[in-house]
Amino acid sequence: MLPVTSHIVRVTQETRTVKTFVLDAAVQAEPGQFLMVWLPGVGEKPISIMEPNPLSLTVARVGPFSAALHTRKPGDLVAWRGPFGRPFALRGRKILLVAGGYGSAPLYFLAVRACQAGLQTLVAIGARSADELVLVERFRELGCATIIATDRGDLGHKGFVTEAILDILPECDCVYACGPEPMLVAIAQLCWQAGVPAQVSVERYMKCGFGLCGQCALDDKLVCQDGPVFDIEELRHSEDFGRYTRNATGRRVPL
Ligand SMILES: Cc1cc2nc3c(=O)[nH]c(=O)nc-3n(C[C@H](O)[C@H](O)[C@H](O)COP(=O)(O)OP(=O)(O)OC[C@H]3O[C@@H](n4cnc5c(N)ncnc54)[C@H](O)[C@@H]3O)c2cc1C
Numbered sequence: 372m373l374p375v376t377s378h379i380v381r382v383t384q385e386t387r388t389v390k391t392f393v394l395d396a397a398v399q400a401e402p403g404q405f406l407m408v409w410l411p412g413v414g415e416k417p418i419s420i421m422e423p424n425p426l427s428l429t430v431a432r433v434g435p436f437s438a439a440l441h442t443r444k445p446g447d448l449v450a451w452r453g454p455f456g457r458p459f460a461l462r463g464r465k466i467l468l469v470a471g472g473y474g475s476a477p478l479y480f481l482a483v484r485a486c487q488a489g490l491q492t493l494v495a496i497g498a499r500s501a502d503e504l505v506l507v508e509r510f511r512e513l514g515c516a517t518i519i520a521t522d523r524g525d526l527g528h529k530g531f532v533t534e535a536i537l538d539i540l541p542e543c544d545c546v547y548a549c550g551p552e553p554m555l556v557a558i559a560q561l562c563w564q565a566g567v568p569a570q571v572s573v574e575r576y577m578k579c580g581f582g583l584c585g586q587c588a589l590d591d592k593l594v595c596q597d598g599p600v601f602d603i604e605e606l607r608h609s610e611d612f613g614r615y616t617r618n619a620t621g622r623r624v625p626l
C-alpha cells in the first residue's frame with residue numbers, strides 16, 4: 372500500500388483539456404482498475420489505468436489536482452498506489468464499448484484486451500464537440516469500428532452517444548460503459564429494455580481507495596472495492612445510482 376514513485380517519460384496532449392502521461396513503470400492490472408495518484412503537497416486522486424505497460428494515465432484538467440498534474444513534464448516524478456478495484460469482465464463475441472470524456476481511458480485498456488482475445492469490438496465515443504473526443508485514433512489503430520456522437524454535431528451523430536448506439540446495441544453480447552453518471556443510467560435503461568448484459572464503471576469521491584474509509588459508499592457497496600465496475604443487475608434496485616453521491620465530507624447529496 373506504500374506509494375511507488377515513477378518518472379514521467381512522455382506527455383501527449385489529447386484535447387485542449389486532456390493529457391496522457393506515460394510513466395517509466397508497469398503494473399499487473401486488469402481493465403477498469405485504478406490507481407491512487409499522489410502529488411506531494413497537492414493531493415491524492417483516483418485515476419484509471421489507460422495502459423499497464425508502460426503505465427499510462429489519461430487525465431482531464433477539471434480542478435486543483437488535475438491542473439497541477441497537467442503542469443508536470445517528462446522527467447518529473449509522480450507517486451501512485453494500486454491497482455485497486457474490481458475490473459471489467461469480458462463476455463461474448465461481439466461487444467460495445469461506450470465512452471464519455473476521460474471514460475475512454477479504461478475502455479481503451481479493455482479494447483486492447485478484447486482485440487487480443489479476438490472479440491469484435493465496437494467503440495462509441497461521445498463529447499460536446501469534435502475537438503473534445505478522447506482517444507478516437509487510438510481505438511481505430513487497434514482495429515475497432517468507431518461510432519462518434521457530438522452534442523454540437525460537428526462530427527458524427529448530432530446528439531447523445533446513447534442515441535447513436537440504438538441500432539447496434541441489441542446485436543451485442545455485452546455493453547461496457549464509462550463516463551458521466553447520467554450517461555451510465557441511460558445505457559443501463561437501454562440494456563435492461565433490450566435484455567443485453569452491461570457493465571458500467573461508476574465514480575464516487577475516494578480517499579483511501581481500498582475499502583477503509585467508507586467515503587465512496589453507493590447504497591451498501593464501496594465503489595473502490597466492490598466497483599468501480601458494476602454489472603447493471605447489481606444497480607437495478609439502487610437508490611443512489613443516478614440520484615445520490617457523497618461530497619468530500621462524506622455527506623450524501625443529490626447527484
Ligand atoms: C475510479 C475512478 C477513476 C477515475 N479515473 C479518471 C481518469 O482516468 N482520468 C481523469 O481525468 N479522472 C479520473 N477520475 C476522476 C478524478 O479522480 C477527478 O477528476 C479528480 O480527482 C479531480 O480532482 P481535481 O482536484 O482536479 O478537481 P476537483 O475540483 O477537486 O474535482 C472535480 C471533480 O472531480 C471529483 N473528485 C475530486 N476529488 C475526487 C476524489 N478524491 N475521488 C473521486 N472524485 C473526485 C469531484 O467530485 C468533481 O466532480 C476517476 C475517478 C474515479 C473515482
Ligand code: FES
Nearest residue numbers: 578580584585595
Ligand atoms: S475510498 Fe475509502 S472506502 Fe472507498
